[in-house]
Amino acid sequence: MERCELNQDLGRELLDLAKKKGASSGDVVMVEGDSFFVTVRMGEVEKISQAGEKRLGVRLFLGNSSASASTSDISKKSLEKLIDDTVLMARATAQDPSGGLPDVAMLATEIPDLDLLDNDARSIAVDDKIKIALDTEKAALSFDARITNSEGADFSNHFGRVVYVSSQGFAGEYAGSTFGHSVSPVAKQDGAMQRDYWFSSSRNFARLESSQHVGERAAQRVLRRLGGRKVKTCEVPIVFDPEMAASLLRSLASALSGYALYKGASFLAGKLGEKIGADLLTVIDDGTIVGGHGSRPFDAEGLPIKKKVVVENGELKSYLLDTYSGKKLGLPSTGNASRSVGEPPGVSPANFYLTPGKQSAKEIIGTIKSGLYVTEMIGSGVNMITGDYSRGAAGMWIENGELAFPVEEITVAGNLKEMFHNIEMVGNDLEMRGRIAAPTVKLAKMTVAGE
Amino acid sequence: MADLPVPAKTFFDRNFGIRNRDLDKILDAAIGKKADYADLFFEYRRNEGISLEEGMVKNCSQSTSNGVGVRVLAETKTGYAYTDDITIENLEIAARTAQYIAQSRPAQVPAQVGQLPSKAHDLYAIATPVNDVPLERKVALLYEIDKFTRSLDPRVKNVFASIGAEYKVILVASSQGMVVGDIQPLTRLNVTCIVEENGNRQVGSFGGGGRVEFGFFVDGGDYERYAREAVRQAVLNLSAEDAPxxxxxxxxxxxxxxxxxxxxxxxxxxxxxxxxxxxxxxxxxxxxxxxxxxxxxxxxxxxxxxxxxxxxxxxxxxxxxxxxxxxxxxxxxxxxxxxxxxxxxxxxxxxxxxxxxxxxxxxxxxxxxxxxxxxxxxxxxxxxxxxxxxxxxxxxxxxxxxxxxxxxxxxxxxxxxxxxxxxxxxxxxxxxxxxxxxxxxxxxxxxxxxxxxxxxxxxxxxxxxxxxxxxxxxxxxxxxxx
Known part of the structure; x- marks a missing residue:
């Protein structure tokens, strides 16, 4: 079978074909990518995987009804069938008055270069990639004699390209890359094992943190968990380390998604303009950060990406919207459309972060007589409609302003509505390690369940 | 090598022109002189999703994927490569890529890789996968669920219902001379509702499914049971107190x-x-x-x-x-x-x-x-x-x-x-x-x-x-x- 090239012309051709078959409008998303990963364990290569993939998706409207479809079979015959199937499906869906593509006036007119692609890194040899993973693991394993085992270390890279064409005349594309390495060392003490993890990830190969740094950090993280114990059930101040504070921001982003909001499935529905958190809570969503993990030159509907204040000194300034969820709420899109190929758009933040405060993590911990420093949470106990929050946790107990001993097999519980108001301190240690990031955060209190 | 089992054989042969001698050739390239084991995993998959909210079936989506993964084992090492463009040339490239893992190793006698027990099953022979049920019937069921769920309690403010269906054909060929295929249908129906009383909003959700036909949801009225459960849970949460x-x-x-x-x-x-x-x-x-x-x-x-x-x-x-x-x-x-x-x-x-x-x-x-x-x-x-x-x-x-x-x-x-x-x-x-x-x-x-x-x-x-x-x-x- 002859495969088609993924390009803007193919998109236009398919949309023309769709019009002939009865569609009134539509858009095409095409992605292609090459990915590689290697995992090593105990100094030996364990797995290597390499592949290239292509995928094309269409969304077609018949008036205000729509359907979507995608395929990895990029042959003429398969694409024609894709259009036929999608038109048929669109006939079976409801006329939704809020459906449709964005207004032409909203579309991006220029495509900024955000330095998302590190093309030079394509030439890195497989043996060099393996060496990074091996060195990262070695740095962790050689750090301390109690680190006796490993779940392995890895290096991965991905090069991708996205092409988007819509029937109102928008056509754009961009390419990006991501690189990462990580390690999961296992430490043993008194017959009990602990595992932890650390990573570095970047769109630019040269900006990855060193193997030594990542390995040592993973080692320190796993060592401090050794000898963990439960504590008595209590209500105490809580400090979330930056990774855990970022997970609170992930919950905030979900609650601010236009889809959760218009469905009434978010505890922040109807709160625009209201105070939803403490004065210290200022949250930015910025898709324009050069080289940012979540940066993109236009969103999944061809709208420009902006930098916006989402929460300012505790006041909710903006939801996260695409065209559809915006229409449902009577608001314009915020340029946060995202989508999987062959699915209708959804919403996701770009680079979403809590602006840093003044104190160091040490100073924040120093303010607590008795409390909990949370370095890991597991489980899915967040109810987005009520804000109820209850998750498994591990970390360090704080006594008289110092980290005293590791704790585990406990839960932290509260309600997000109150938790955002209970933010007492925000650290100065913000690092954009991923697309959602936060510095250290102190909450006045949460319930810790243990013995 | 034994004949491919029907119908997975016919499927990949007909659609991609992959024949027994091709499999042998690719597996030979994959295992080379130094690896212990190699296998090919062919997959064709069609997924369909139909969803209702606010009383409208707003979305239907469908995705089709096919591809092959080539795996090579050498002791604890795994080499893997895959392609979504199933041609003999691409498979040979993938096989050579996966081979990389074994290259640093001296030539040797293959180590023992887990051997095959006998006796396959036929656990989900179905006549019509849910993917092939006319779209109108599935859409009609979602509207029926919406109506039924709303009728259960006046506090129901919104209903979300969705049907997901997957039709998957797999074929595994290994260097141990095994060729096995399977057709794996899978479906699921979910009902979620939001109830509200005096500004207190709660959600309830229930669903079910399996490797079953469409009748699984409708013949015994199971969709009504899912709806009742979703509403019962949501209403119950209206009066729930803080947990200890x-x-x-x-x-x-x-x-x-x-x-x-x-x-x-x-x-x-x-x-x-x-x-x-x-x-x-x-x-x-x-x-x-x-x-x-x-x-x-x-x-x-x-x-x-x-x-x-x-x-x-x-x-x-x-x-x-x-x-x-x-x-x-x-x-x-x-x-x-x-x-x-x-x-x-x-x-x-x-x-x-x-x-x-x-x-x-x-x-x-x-x-x-x-x-x-x-x-x-x-x-x-x-x-x-x-x-x-x-x-x-x-x-x-x-x-x-x-x-x-x-x-x-x-x-x-x-x-x-x-x-x-x-x-x-x-x-x-x-x-x-x-x-x-x-x-x-x-x-x-x-x-x-x-x-x-x-x-x-x-x-x-x-x-x-x-x-x-x-x-x-x-x-x-x-x-x-x-």
Whole structure:
């Protein structure tokens, strides 16, 4: 079978074909990518995987009804069938008055270069990639004699390209890359094992943190968990380390998604303009950060990406919207459309972060007589409609302003509505390690369940 | 090489022109002179999703994927390459890429990789996959569900209903001369509703499915049952109080709470973690890890279940593996790589999300066998505790053994009676320890409704769980009421 090239012309051709078959409008998303990963364990290569993939998706409207479809079979015959199937499906869906593509006036007119692609890194040899993973693991394993085992270390890279064409005349594309390495060392003490993890990830190969740094950090993280114990059930101040504070921001982003909001499935529905958190809570969503993990030159509907204040000194300034969820709420899109190929758009933040405060993590911990420093949470106990929050946790107990001993097999519980108001301190240690990031955060209190 | 089985053979032959001699040639290239084993995993998959909200079927979507993964094993090493463009040339390129793993090794006699037990199953022969049911019928069912759900209670403000259907054809060819195919249909129906009373909004959700036909949802009125359950849970949550915090006796209801076994026990018994010695259960076969009331199995052979498969994604027929028998740890779940290295038998648990993923040991349907206690006697025995009957998700840290799972429907037990509903709380425990605290096991074994998906290392596979009512002495409940 002859495969088609993924390009803007193919998109236009398919949309023309769709019009002939009865569609009134539509858009095409095409992605292609090459990915590689290697995992090593105990100094030996364990797995290597390499592949290239292509995928094309269409969304077609018949008036205000729509359907979507995608395929990895990029042959003429398969694409024609894709259009036929999608038109048929669109006939079976409801006329939704809020459906449709964005207004032409909203579309991006220029495509900024955000330095998302590190093309030079394509030439890195497989043996060099393996060496990074091996060195990262070695740095962790050689750090301390109690680190006796490993779940392995890895290096991965991905090069991708996205092409988007819509029937109102928008056509754009961009390419990006991501690189990462990580390690999961296992430490043993008194017959009990602990595992932890650390990573570095970047769109630019040269900006990855060193193997030594990542390995040592993973080692320190796993060592401090050794000898963990439960504590008595209590209500105490809580400090979330930056990774855990970022997970609170992930919950905030979900609650601010236009889809959760218009469905009434978010505890922040109807709160625009209201105070939803403490004065210290200022949250930015910025898709324009050069080289940012979540940066993109236009969103999944061809709208420009902006930098916006989402929460300012505790006041909710903006939801996260695409065209559809915006229409449902009577608001314009915020340029946060995202989508999987062959699915209708959804919403996701770009680079979403809590602006840093003044104190160091040490100073924040120093303010607590008795409390909990949370370095890991597991489980899915967040109810987005009520804000109820209850998750498994591990970390360090704080006594008289110092980290005293590791704790585990406990839960932290509260309600997000109150938790955002209970933010007492925000650290100065913000690092954009991923697309959602936060510095250290102190909450006045949460319930810790243990013995 | 033996003839390909029908109909998977005809499928890939007809659609991609892949014939026996091609498979041999590619496998030869993949195994080279230095590898122990190679296999090819062909996959064709069609997914369909139809969803309703606000009284409208707003979206239909469909996706088609096909591809091949080429895997090469050399001792503990795995080389993997895949392509979504199934041509002989691409397969040969992929085979050479996967070969890379074995290149640093001297030429040698292949090591033993887990060998194949016999006897495949036919667990889900269906005439019409849900994907092929006319779209109009599926759309009509969603409108019927919307109407029915709204009719149940005036406090229902919104209804979300969705049908998902998957039709998957796989073919595995290995350097051991095995060629096995399977057709794996899978479907699921979900109903979620939002209820509101005096500004208090709550959500309830219920669903089911399996490797079944469309009639599964409509013939016995199951969709009505899902709707009733979703509304009942949402309304119940309107009056739920804050959950308690602390350690107390916990009674788990039958069925879906079996997720406890999946998280606390199942993952820790997967062969890969145990070969590497990173599981809290490593090296403990033959030891007592549960009360003698507990017998836990993983059974991939229950007809029509979501977690069942005729053969795993390495072509091994599934089986029923006893993990814990009367409290004693009996076995691990294995794929070819780990069974070979640990010199243990294959169990048919080598699974993968798709052709783009490397197989690893995964669960199928994991459940505890029934005991002898009457469920009401179990509740009566608790002075003060929690009765949890439905759960959201769970998670485990394999190495420390700590696991959590989040209750979505729970009640206080006071003086042997089930009293007030309480808000969802996370339960946390220690895997190797929790089943030693099981003091009563009910006679009411129930499997879940068929909605479970398990994630491991970024790969999702459909699974099932099950359990009778059980009592656990002293488990930490993560509520807010200290």
């Amino acid at each position: 915090a602390g350690t107390m006796d916990v009674v788990l209801g039958p069925g879906w709470p079996g997720i406890l076994l999946h998280e606390a026990i199942g993952h820790g018994l997967e062969g890969d973690f145990n070969r590497k010695g990173t599981s809290a259960f490593s090296g403990r076969i033959g030891e007592k890890v549960a009360s003698e009331l507990c017998t836990v199995v993983d059974d991939g052979t229950i007809p029509s279940r979501r977690g069942s498969i005729n053969v795993d994604d390495e072509g091994t027929p599934t089986g029923c593996t006893t993990l814990i028998e009367k409290g004693i740890l009996k076995g691990y779940l294995q794929d070819k790589l780990n069974a070979g290295l640990m010199k243990m038998a294959l169990t048919g648990n080598g699974r993968r999300e798709s052709y783009a993923h490397i197989p690893m040991p995964r669960m199928t349907n994991t459940f505890m066998r029934a005991g002898e206690s009457a469920p009401e006697d179990i509740l009566k025995s608790v002075h003060k505790g929690l009765y949890a009957v439905s759960f959201g998700g769970g998670q485990v840290d394999i190495t420390s053994g700590k696991f959590v799972f989040s209750a979505s429907e729970a009640y206080l037990i006071e003086d042997g009676k089930v009293t007030k509903p309480v808000k969802g709380a996370t339960l946390i425990g220690n895997g190797p320890d929790v089943l030693t605290r099981v003091s009563m096991v009910g006679a009411d074994l129930k499997l879940d409704e068929g909605v479970g998906t398990c994630g491991k290392d970024g790969q999702s596979v459909p699974v099932g769980v099950g359990m009778p009512t059980i009592k656990i002495d002293g488990l930490t409940v993560g509520g807010t009421r200290a």
